[in-house]
Amino acid sequence: MPTALTKESDVDVLIVGAGPAGLMCAMALARAGVNVRIIDQRPAKVAAGQADGIQPRIVEVFQSYGFADRLFKEAVQVHMAAFYNPGPNGGIERTGRAPDVTAPTARWAFEMALHQGGIEQIFLDSMASNGVEVERPMIPTAIQLSQDESVLKDPKSHPVKVVLKDLGAPEGSLDTEVVHAKFLVGCDGAHSWVRRQFGITMEGEQTDYIWGVLDLIPDTDFPDIRNRCAVHSHNGSCMIIPREGDLVRLYVQLADKDVLDAKGRVDKSRVGPETIMEVANKSLYPYKMSTSHPIDWWTLYIIGQRVANQYSVHDRVLIAGDACHTHSPKAGQGMNASMNDTHNLAWKLTHVLRGWADLSILKTYEFERRKYAQDLIMFDKKFAALFSGKPRTDDSDDGVSHEEFLEAFQTFGLFTSGIGVHYQPSAIVDDRHSSYASKLNVGQRLPPQVFIRAADSQPVQIHDLCPSDTRFKVLVFTGDTTNQLQLKNVKALAEEMQKPEHFYERFGHGNSSAVFELLAISSADKMISNYTDAPTFFRSHWSKFLLDDEDMYKRAGGGGYDAYGVDPNGAIVVVRPDGYVGTVAPLGGLEYLDNYFASFMVPSS
Template sequence: MGEAKTFKSHIDALIIGAGPSGLMAAYWMARCGIKARIIDKRGTKVFTGQADGLRSRTLELFDSMGIQHRILHEGHIAVEVNFWVPGKNGTLIRQGTHTPAKVNESPYHSTLLNQGRIERFILDSIRQHSKLEVERGIIAESLEYDENLEDDPTAYPITVQLRTLDGDEVKLTGSPGNGDGSTTVHNGLDRSNLLVDDWDDLIQRSRSHQAKVEIVKAKYLIGCDGAHSWTRKQLNIPLEGSSTDHIWGVMDIIPITDFPDIRRISTVTNVSGTMLVIPRERHLVRLYVPVHVVDTATGGQFDRSTITLDMIRKRVQNILSPYSFEFRICDWWTAYRVAQRIAPTFSKGSRIFLAGDAVHTHSPKVGLGMNISMQDGFNIGWKIGLVAAGTAHPSILETYNPERHRLAEMLLEFDRHWSKSFTDDKLHAVGTSEKTKSMIQVVEMFEDFADGLKVFYGASLLVWKNDGEDGPAVARRLIPGERFPPAKLRNQAEGRTEWTTRLLESDGRFHVVLLAGDVRVEAQRRRIERLSCFLAGQDSCLTRYASIPGRFHSPILLVTIHSAPWREAEFFQFPDVLRPLDPVMGWDYSRIWCDDVCIWDRECDGQTYAKWAADRTRGAVVVVRPDQYIGWVGELEDADALTRYFDGVLLKK
């Protein structure tokens, strides 16, 4: 290899690692028009294996990004969990089925789809909104951070040296092997098992890499480079925690079996141990199974090379007995030792941030790692995007660590309970029901957290809390610091229906949601008119703040939802500021919605105000952050408080 050429560049943000958390952060760079780069040492994106579980909250965010329809098209929805335990005379019996009590609190249910396809959809969304591309086969070799420059918004305090790997150094991903020399099992990485868009990425891996060294000066850095994070190590931030003594095997296979629940999420327990069955797309099934125990008393180490695909196969056959089990196709497999670790902080100063597996690791059996990681990237991404754009106060970045660290702690607590229920030998006795009870208790204990129905964000610049755990009296279930509960509404002008997750698009803007109440009531119309006069003023919150350059004139979008039947209200009766007019495109009909029954859409049931515990006559005003979490709730008369909220978040023109 010849001598590498050295280049220099200045950018707003550098993202190291193009896994799910890095791509979610990059999505915001694309939406906010930020000069950013995202690099990854791998030669290609993931194609097979890795994470595969998507929870309700993640799916809601995907809807706000405009990609949820692709998940629905390709994914496998699986909500119920079946529990199998030993019966008499060596049999297995289905002891029961558990369905989460709050399964219908989101329009989307737990869905199984491999990480490669999820990355594909996010990448396509990034391309739709910018020219930002993942630069593959590139590593960071050095990192310097001048904290003395933190407070200068024009400074580039971060210096990173990048090197482009040559063809021999580039690591390809998603290429499964049998691991045991077997020639009877075929892996899934071929044209018959990859969709066209992924196949195009795979064949591009052969492009040669020109040796290049580059010095990048950046305003912000986001490290999303996995459990062995190079970025975290450069910052001397440790991962604290411990590893268990259990070694697990996991494989994605197309099963040949007479086990009745192979296409349902199931746990199977007998004297040989407990395994987890996860049905997937394209006839695949993922199986988690214990294969080995490390003797920690003698300082035993986990030698991954001792675990083979055939070993995992035999363990599954033992646990599923007397049912038969075999397979001919294996897409991917691996072995892992459960490690529950967390970094004490997710940031360095006010310019460098860590997300995803770089700061928290756990067992993949809880089906939450990718979700929490993506939501890490989503959280810090929009904040850096708006700050780098010159739209938001840099102080909002201080909210990342307290918001996401607490969630990571809860993730590890969930994993400790859940993993124990798989490995506790006392619960393997024939005929016992304690195993099932234990698992159901864990699921129910962490249900709100696991599905993202609650995130427990504390008070901050971005979250103005009310007294008590509920929201204000005008809308008790609209709680600052929690997600804006999805509802399906009817457009006043068009009659079409839409989920709020899509209506409040994740495009970088805050949403001021005016719950206008019953517009048939004269006193309520006067309240709306007074608020509208304020919002139409020269120095209102809709006009006083810096734009998102090249994207939106205002970082705030006003949306109205009233409670009157749509036939008893008219689009043009609402004040002008609620239905702005563009001289070329005409009126914006997407701004006014009603909470009314739609006879041809059962999900649009006219019960939204009731679900939000909002006063159906008087309404309320709600600030929804760019990530669809509630920032502030107040009365229509609280315009001054509304302005004070935004004054603490956004920069004035």
């Protein structure tokens, strides 16, 4: 038997775990042309069940990567929520209906749902088009991070040494490999091996709520079966979430005695899908639900709400997704938060690896995403308690009333939709001049807005002009360019911006248009504006000069300056590569922008 030599290799980023967080990370890095590998211990992707709704912000993020259309083809949309409470006749009755999400500025103001395998396939297809595949089944067996400060501070070093074992390797063949990575991202789930290797602890507790979940195609007379329903009854709580095709997901609360073994652990052998159906039917009385189809998927869980005490080890080993936060699935946040973690991380890694950004930018990953997870868990606890609590009735005054529940549902809706996520000031979020675009929240995602192209009056959604392509978007709101005085200012700005001392050239690394996307937006009237009047610097292509005006049939566009609160004399808005407003400056505020970028970017050499 021949002795296998040890295989060794280098990689820029190694991702451990190919769930939603890992796949989002691998997809985004692969698109950016980063040298990346991703491994997973499972021999194949998830087939059915698992994961929850797709929140409005994630649909926007998917769109920014160019594949929201897949969701519109494959996922179900959930527009309405219905609330049921105990009625006078012993059964439940509907106490109200409301929008399923509270997200008035969302580009798509509804929730979607698609089974996790479907979501993973979208990522896998995109990765394949960039030549990246998940290596599976493969696990890391040892990991070591250099302790040498000078190595850790050199962005070109490979300080992470990982031993990988190929579980699919034929007997007797070489099945281990030593990989030297510049960065390692642990997306390996709630029981994260990566997290445990570095002794990162999870903070928070497990609750006492035990839930049964199942997917079914229902036969029922329940009139809200295609809406998201929160049902409080004297016989327990139950949640209904519509899924793809005719499927529906049921969440029912189970009694401890039904599911726990002698040691207080969930024992799946003690209950079955029939139990869950039986409990659901009790909650839903006087309505009835049955199914004539096989049950696709079901499970039991205890809600655990925990956040890792750190997300990063020396900014070289980072964890994301369930590896650093776990939630109540009913809030529909786990998968969304996980994908948003690595959406936040991927462009920062890319900028560091290209030599554009300083390593320190990676500190903002933990700063921004850990805060979000903590807020999320605070909400999650409140929501889970309200949901699992007894309903208020004439007999029980201390229960949860419909009004109380609805208020919580809506107050937190903006947050859970992902739309309201607000990153606090840091090197990459600077709000000191926010008054120049007073209705934009620096640190929040740029709200959608339709403008028209000056050259051809075609309406365009600003989100579609700000894709996740790793570039900073510099939106120059020029004011009214048919006003000759204003046009003179704009021409002066164009001239100044091209000078080597200012950010566009200074941090452009010899190819400014690869680092920055420059769009100009005039408040001129389309009927008299000539796009040829704008300085050529602001129309490197004719499609890049926009107007804040309605399209020819007044069906879209207009009111963008007002919606963003942009000063009529203009402003410059910097949108981060992940779609969040990084900073706002007055039209003449080039020096301020120079300083903003200097705080985290590396000047061209």
